[in-house]
Amino acid sequence: MKVGMDHLDGSIISDNDFISRDLCNRKEKDKIYSVVTDETYGRHMVAARNIKAGEIILEDVPVTMGPACSSGIVPLCLSCYKRVNGDYLCSKCCWPMCSAECENNPEHANQECKLFQGHPIKVDAGEFNYRDEEPMYSVISPIRAILLKAANPERWSMIWNLMSHNENRRKEDYWKEKQAAVVKNIRERLGLVDISEELIDTVLGIFLVNDFEINNTVVEEEFAKAEKSSLRGLYSIASIPNHSCVCNTTHSFQQNNNYRMIVRASRDIKKNEDITHTYVDPLEPLLVRQELLNLGKFFHCQCERCSDATELDTYCSAMVCPSCKKGYMLSADVSSNKSDWSCNLCQSNMSADKISRVSSAVKAKSNELEYDASKPEQCGIPAHQDFLKKYGRVLHSNHVVMTAVKYSLAKMYGRMEGYTADQLTDEQFKYKQKLCEEVLGVFDKILPGTNRMRGVMLYELHLPFIMLANRQLQRGPGSGADPKAIKSGLKKGLECLKKGLEILKLEPEGSFESKIVAGSKDSVKELENFYDAISKAI
Secondary structure, eight states: OOOOOOOOSSSOOOOHHTTTOOOOOOOTTTOOOOOOOOHHHHHHHSSOBBOTTTOOEEOOOOOOEEEEEOOOOBOOTTTTOBBBOEEEEOOOOOOOOHHHHHTSSHHHHTHHHHHHTTSOOOOOOOOSSSSSGGGGGGGGHHHHHHHHHHHHOOOHHHHHTTTOHHHHTTHHHHHHHHHHHHHHIIISSSTTTTSOOOHHHHHHHHHHHHOOOOOOOOOOOOTOOOOOOOOOEEEETTTTTTEEESSSSEEEEEETTTTTTEEEESSBOOOTBEEEOOSSSSSOOHHHHHHHHHHHHHOOOSTTTTTTTTTTTTTTTTOOOTTTTEEEEEOOOOOOTTTOOOTTOOEEEOOOOHHHHHHHHHHHHHHHHHTOOTTTHHSSSSHHHHHHHHTTTTTOTSSHHHHHHHHHHHHHHBBSSTOOOTOOOHHHHHHHHHHHHHHHHHHHHSSSOOOHHEEEEEEEHHHHHHHHHHHHHHHHHHTTTOOHHHHHHHHHHHHHHHHHHHHTTTSSSHHHHHHHHTHHHHHHHHHHHHHHHHHOOO
């Protein structure tokens, strides 16, 4: 029996069946990865040759997709997945939709709609909660998957050969209670008693362990908040790579191309090295990441970051020791989430629960800084500065919460009202530079390579280098300006700009990052010419 696949009856499909689903258009003999299986990790993926950063590793479309079934979501259209309010109902099955066009879209019409039409019990959409989470939406994705058993046996086989972790999952009261509610809604509230509890529960397990959150909106504005997606998909081949909190890939989705997922190498990957992606947000502290992985993926992460109490010397989950005020609290045993944390100087101890509570409380305060144009006093530059000053006495300056706030603040300098580039003082530019460099110091360890956020910081860092060098140049020789420092600043700025744009050009069309790239096409050449001219002149 393969790891986490205790629901299988022996009908395990071959690794080549998975590989054959790869949609990436590459030369026939260019084998970029291999799928291997062992008793420790089950099926996983390794590089078959050296892979360069930015290179596409695979492309995949979902075997099935739909609303999240392991967490509550607000009502949405079952075709275009936009939010709905109940004003329009499907004329055939009575589920809320956004239009007649979406009602007749095969995404809905040929799946759950056809099934619901054949049963006497109809959903009462008038009872739905349209302002908050509506639990009935958790039935759609498992129903769509189960319908494939008869409608498309090949796709069903792909689903059934993914991990469910039935044995481990069914030991957890949290999941037993949560998934029992979905089973009840399918069998009792919708009257689909011909679908067994065992089948529904196993499919829910497969979604829990394997589904991907599909980002089906492109953030077009710089400080706009990206809403958490309620859409999930099962990708057969993209589900194969192992997890790492310092993964070597990134992925994006093409909404207008059947939600195709494109997986790229975020850094150079050597032949025979594991190809990995992350199942959790890297900007979560150690205890949160491990809790999420234990709860939803049923393993304790032992990646290079999680195996090191300092997290690759970043201290990005560390707390200032409340006893000596000089040392930092680190996990005494990273192999256990329940282990005490100890000061690296005075050796005083604190429970993991208390560490988690403090970190969570500070993060909750940081959430209040999220951009809201109507409340500038709560989320502006002074509020971010006050936060860093206050909680810098509680958390290590590199803590992921502090790093996230610095990331936002660094972007604000040079763009927010009253802080535009022509209004910033030299000291403010130096502070922006300091913020960018501190954030990159963490990102280079935990988000290395072609990660979007790292690209943004490199782009932001070019501005203080260029502006400070240019101001020294304008002040002239009599000001004491150092020609070497001017040339060095211009050179560093140009390098940061190029590196940042090289990463950001990989972002989806229409995104704010793609607009940065489009708007900087001439800037690189102009800056190169300017640097060459200055280098010769001074």
